[in-house]
Amino acid sequence: MQMNSTERTSIGVPNLDKLMEGGLPKKTINLVSGSCGTGKSILALHFIYHGAKYLNEPGVYVTLEEEPEELIKNMKLFGWDVDELIETKKIVVIKPEIYKFDSLKQIINDTISKIGAKRIVIDPYSVLIGYFSDMYMLRNGLVHLDHDIKKLDCTALIISDIKDGSDILSASGLEEYIVDGVIVLYLMKKPIYPFEAFRALSIRKMRSTHHPLDLYPFEITEQGIKIDGRTLEEMQNSSP
Numbered sequence: 001m002q003m004n005s006t007e008r009t010s011i012g013v014p015n016l017d018k019l020m021e022g023g024l025p026k027k028t029i030n031l032v033s034g035s036c037g038t039g040k041s042i043l044a045l046h047f048i049y050h051g052a053k054y055l056n057e058p059g060v061y062v063t064l065e066e067e068p069e070e071l072i073k074n075m076k077l078f079g080w081d082v083d084e085l086i087e088t089k090k091i092v093v094i095k096p097e098i099y100k101f102d103s104l105k106q107i108i109n110d111t112i113s114k115i116g117a118k119r120i121v122i123d124p125y126s127v128l129i130g131y132f133s134d135m136y137m138l139r140n141g142l143v144h145l146d147h148d149i150k151k152l153d154c155t156a157l158i159i160s161d162i163k164d165g166s167d168i169l170s171a172s173g174l175e176e177y178i179v180d181g182v183i184v185l186y187l188m189k190k191p192i193y194p195f196e197a198f199r200a201l202s203i204r205k206m207r208s209t210h211h212p213l214d215l216y217p218f219e220i221t222e223q224g225i226k227i228d229g230r231t232l233e234e235m236q237n238s239s240p
Ligand SMILES: Nc1ncnc2c1ncn2[C@@H]1O[C@H](COP(=O)(O)OP(=O)(O)O)[C@@H](O)[C@H]1O
Pocket: 034, 035, 036, 037, 038, 039, 040, 041, 042, 043, 077, 078, 220, 221, 222
């Protein structure tokens, strides 16, 4: 196999890294798409915590819906020692009041520069769609954001809320084409042997990466996301 020299960084969930040749390619923008309650914010919290705690990659979590306190509480519930990371600005959680996309972009740029962030989350990105008057402006805005984040040497997760069962992976149907990677989270409500209801994810797109397209079941536990690393099919075949 040919060596892939792409620089990568852990997404913060061990068996998930394995599905993407060891991690997210650095300086990429990755969409995390799924309907409500699928675990998008929790995955993004893993990404921010892991980078700050273990990789000396400070992170900015821009929350546009949930309160920062709620997200911080969530991390503590998983048993993560975030207080010191927040005090030393290895993790910054902000909820900016936004009226214009440009001012949000400015806040993001300033915060990244101030703490030397290497990771950024925008959760959810979908609420920003309303700030653009048309698709052309939206595309333009996205391309600029993409450019800024890469220039600032950051790896990004942008979160997209989609409706249950939707084929479109983002609010505008446009983001998925511009970003470098797309991870889709599902909540399967219908029983599929050997599971009743279950959570699963798949990597839909990842630039410079040889990745599977299969469905990988996962759980959200008291310690956060646990992914077995076997496909649904492999788990079905190994069940008694
Ligand atoms: N401590 C926990 N233990 C087990 N499951 C949890 C815990 N915290 C959250 N969850 C599960 O995660 C879901 C929320 O995940 P979240 O990442 O906020 O979803 P979203 O995709 O809407 O951002 C909850 O509905 C719950 O099922």
